[in-house]
Amino acid sequence: MVRSQESYTVEEATKKLEHYCAYQERCHKEVKQKLKDMNMIPEASDMIVVHLLEQNFLNEERFAKAYARGKFRIKKWGKYRITLELKRKEISKFNLNEALKEIDEEEYIDVFNDLAEKRNNSLKETDKYKRRKKLIDYLLYRGWETFLVYDKANELIK
Known part of the structure; x- marks a missing residue:
């Protein structure tokens, strides 16, 4: 079946996003962008985001901590660059500070x-x-x- 403009049911999109979040930690901004790319209507997107949060597929604090640890240990970034990139991903100030505490x-x-x-x-x-x-x-x-x-x-x- 060939679709010119692929569309998904809420169930299909939810499964796809569960896999997307399970594969690697994601921030809210990435998930919302993915839903937008899938042409989901705002109401469906909100439902899916709430589901992902409730099922713990999406957790901003966990994402921020993993991101900070990874960029520091693997890419050898300093705190200033990590802070800048987390702000770019619209991470809250509280989670940003928690993430920086991960660095010894x-x-x-x-x-x-x-x-x-x-x-x-x-x-x-x-x-x-x-x-x-x-x-x-x-x-x-x-x-x-x-x-x-x-x-x-x-x-x-x-």
Whole structure:
């Protein structure tokens, strides 16, 4: 059966979204966008979102915590970048703060120091000012706090 504009019943859409949320943690914004892409009417979308929340397929706090842990451990992002991306996903301030608590302060500093030293060692630039700028730009792009970045750059490049 070929459909030009695919449409789903509420049951089909619910099953599809259950699978979508079970596969990977999702935020409300992603789920609403998926429903919009499926051409679901707002009333049906609201019903499905409520169902997903009640059945614990959708949990903003759990999503925020998993997101923060993952981006920190895998992509080595700093708290500033994680905060920015979570805000972009319309995560509440409370859940955002809870998510940042998932990151151990000691591990955070260790990862930052390792990342800064590895990047500094991999830079080919010989001019110390250009080298310093490249290191700073790299670390700031990754979302590390400015005071950490400048202190580390001054320590590594004299």
